[in-house]
Amino acid sequence: MGAALRVFSSASYAAATTAEIAREARVSEPVLYRHFASKRDLWLACLDAAWEETRVTLETKVALFSGDAPSEGHQSPWRSPTMPNLWIQGLTEAGEDPVVRRAIRRHMREVHDVVAAALRAGQARGVVPADRDADAEAWVFIGGGLLRSVADRLGGVLTATDLEAITRERLRWLTGSAG
Numbered sequence: 001m002g003a004a005l006r007v008f009s010s011a012s013y014a015a016a017t018t019a020e021i022a023r024e025a026r027v028s029e030p031v032l033y034r035h036f037a038s039k040r041d042l043w044l045a046c047l048d049a050a051w052e053e054t055r056v057t058l059e060t061k062v063a064l065f066s067g068d069a070p071s072e073g074h075q076s077p078w079r080s081p082t083m084p085n086l087w088i089q090g091l092t093e094a095g096e097d098p099v100v101r102r103a104i105r106r107h108m109r110e111v112h113d114v115v116a117a118a119l120r121a122g123q124a125r126g127v128v129p130a131d132r133d134a135d136a137e138a139w140v141f142i143g144g145g146l147l148r149s150v151a152d153r154l155g156g157v158l159t160a161t162d163l164e165a166i167t168r169e170r171l172r173w174l175t176g177s178a179g
Contacts, residue, residue: 001049004042009082013043013093044103047090050083051107058114083107084149111145112138119174129176137174144170 003025007016018039022029036042087107090100115138122128144166151158158166171177 001045004046005049005082008043008046008089009085013039013089018042040097040100043086043090044099047083047086047103047107050086051110054083054111055114058111058118061118083111084145085152087146088149088153108142111142115141122174128174132174140170 004016004021007021007024011020016039018029018032021042022032025032032042036045087104090097090104112135116134119128119132119134119137123130123132123134128134148158148163151163
């Protein structure tokens with residue numbers, strides 16, 4: 001799975017070939033096709049793997065709202081934009097495929113729900129002000145991940161400093177802290 005994630009993340013759905021993925025994985029294409037019926041099935045499995053990786057990162061970041069995490073040095077779970085990159089690939093290159101659209105919708109909803117739950121937990125602990133709309137903020141979070149992915153694909157749109165400032169300001173807004 002790691003080889004396929006690397007190939008899809010470094011190229012695009014259309015440009016990635018099963019031959020390239022098999023080479024990266026150091027297996028033959030027939031071995032690859034024993035596990036996945038098609039490139040789409042492999043891409044969908046990669047999307048699921050990227051979501052699990054993102055879920056673990058998000059759940060780790062929930063410590064931010066528990067009061068147990070240090071107040072400095074927070075980084076966005078989108079440091080590795082694998083999942084948003086896969087979403088964009090699915091939207092642009094396989095957007096007419098109803099299976100791909102359903103998978104992306106499901107993933108976006110799951111990410112939303114995990115982030116919104118974390119924000120509500122932060123509100124219950126008094127770390128996130130009660131007047132913040134957890135559902136809306138979860139969508140803003142997803143939008144930030146997509147922005148990061150677009151910026152990575154285009155290059156030169158956002159700098160590391162820009163991304164740090166965005167993360168810092170979102171956390172400042174969410175927590176109501178001045179610093």
